[in-house]
Structure formats: C-alpha cells, structure tokens
Amino acid sequence: MSLQSLTQAFLLVKVIKSRFIAFFLSYFCNAQNIFFENLELEFLSMGIIQVNNIKLYAFHGCLDEEAKIGSEYSVDVEIKADLKKSSKTDNLVDTVDYVHLNHIVKEEMAIRSKLLEEVAQRILDRTFKEIPMVKKAKVSVAKINPPIGGNVEEVVIILTKKR
Numbered sequence: 373m374s375l376q377s378l379t380q381a382f383l384l385v386k387v388i389k390s391r392f393i394a395f396f397l398s399y400f401c402n403a404q405n406i407f408f409e410n411l412e413l414e415f416l417s418m419g420i421i422q423v424n425n426i427k428l429y430a431f432h433g434c435l436d437e438e439a440k441i442g443s444e445y446s447v448d449v450e451i452k453a454d455l456k457k458s459s460k461t462d463n464l465v466d467t468v469d470y471v472h473l474n475h476i477v478k479e480e481m482a483i484r485s486k487l488l489e490e491v492a493q494r495i496l497d498r499t500f501k502e503i504p505m506v507k508k509a510k511v512s513v514a515k516i517n518p519p520i521g522g523n524v525e526e527v528v529i530i531l532t533k534k535r
Contacts, residue, residue: 418452418453418454418455418507419452419453419454419455419456419459420450420451420452421450421451421453421455421467421468421470421473422448422449422450422451423448423449423450423470423473423474423477424448424449425446425447425448426446426447426448426449426474426477426478427444427445427446428444428445428446428447428477428478428481429442429443429444429445430442430443430445430481430482430484431443431484432445432481432484432485432486432487432488432491432515433486433515433519434486434487435519437519438519439484443515443516443517443518443519444515444516444517445481445513445514445515445516446513446514446516446526447477447481447495447511447512447513447514448510448511448512448514449473449477449495449499449509449510449511449512450509450510450511451468451473451499451503451506451507451508451509451510452506452507452508452509453467453468453505453506453507454505454507455467455468467505468503468505468506469503472502472503473499473503476495476498476499476502477495479498480494480495480498481495481513487529488513488515488527488529489529489531491513491529492511492512492513492529492530492531493531495511495513496509496511496531496532496533497533499511500533500535506535507534507535508532508533508534508535509532509533509534510530510531510532511530511531511532512528512529512530513528513529514526514527514528514529515527515528
C-alpha cells in the first residue's frame with residue numbers, strides 16, 4: 373500500500389469518526405432537549421390541590437380506651453395533578469374534586485385501626501385507585517391531645533405516594 377493510499381484511508385477514517393461524533397452529539401443533545409422540554413412541560417402543567425384541617429372524631433389507637441372513648445383528629449391531603457385542562461375549561465370533570473378527597477378521608481377515618489400509618493396508607497391507596505389523574509399525594513393524619521402521658525398537642529403521621 374502506498375503512502376498516498378494510507379493517507380487517504382487515514383483521512384477517510386477521520387471524516388467518518390468526526391461525522392459519527394457530530395451525529396452522536398447532535399442526537400444526544402436533541403434527546404436531552406426533548407427530555408428537558410417534556411420535564412418542563414410536565415412541571416408547568418402540574419398543580420397542587422390541598423384539603424387542609426379536615427376535623428374528625430375517630431377511634432384509632434392501640435389502647436382499649438381509645439377504641440371506646442375515641443379522639444379528635446385532623447387530616448391534611450395534598451395532591452399533585454395536571455390541572456392545565458381544568459384551568460381552561462372551568463369544568464369539574466377535568467380536575468380532582470376535593471369533595472371526593474374529603475369523602476375518602478371521612479370513610480377511611482371511620483374504619484378503626486391501631487396505627488395512624490395504616491389509616492394514612494388506606495387514604496392514599498383509595499385516592500390513587502379512585503382518582504386516576506392524581507400523580508402524587510401526601511396525607512397527614514394528626515391525633516389531637518394523644519393519651520401518651522404528657523402535655524402533647526398532637527402526633528402526626530405523614531405518608532406520600534406517587535404513581
């Protein structure tokens with residue numbers, strides 16, 4: 373093989389290599405831009421609905437007295453969902469109905485449990501089962517003046533779940 377042939381082969385490899393690198397970088401950058409655009413669009417269209425300080429009387433706890441006497445509770449629910457459509461249509465079917473969220477909380481709080489963690493998890497599970505547009509949810513269940521042998525205003529359990 374002559375020196376000229378080797379030089380031509382070397383230049384050809386160099387051109388192919390630089391075109392491959394250019395193609396790869398172009399593809400990678402476009403893929404990255406598409407990813408970040410989708411991430412931005414998802415972030416921009418997400419909204420938050422909060423139903424705060426739902427006051428209830430229930431019978432949760434490990435003590436027999438708690439099952440008989442009961443306690444006051446406060447529940448907060450925060451959900452994240454795409455609210456872009458509902459913000460334009462002004463139609464209840466295009467959003468998460470907070471009356472439905474309140475209903476789920478009331479029904480699940482009426483079912484006795486030893487632990488608040490189990491109650492909070494049931495609320496999350498039902499929310500995701502019954503309201504498909506919920507992407508993420510956080511539930512806080514607070515027992516007011518718990519019987520723990522001290523002057524404690526409340527104990528709070530916070531659980532989150534995402535689709």
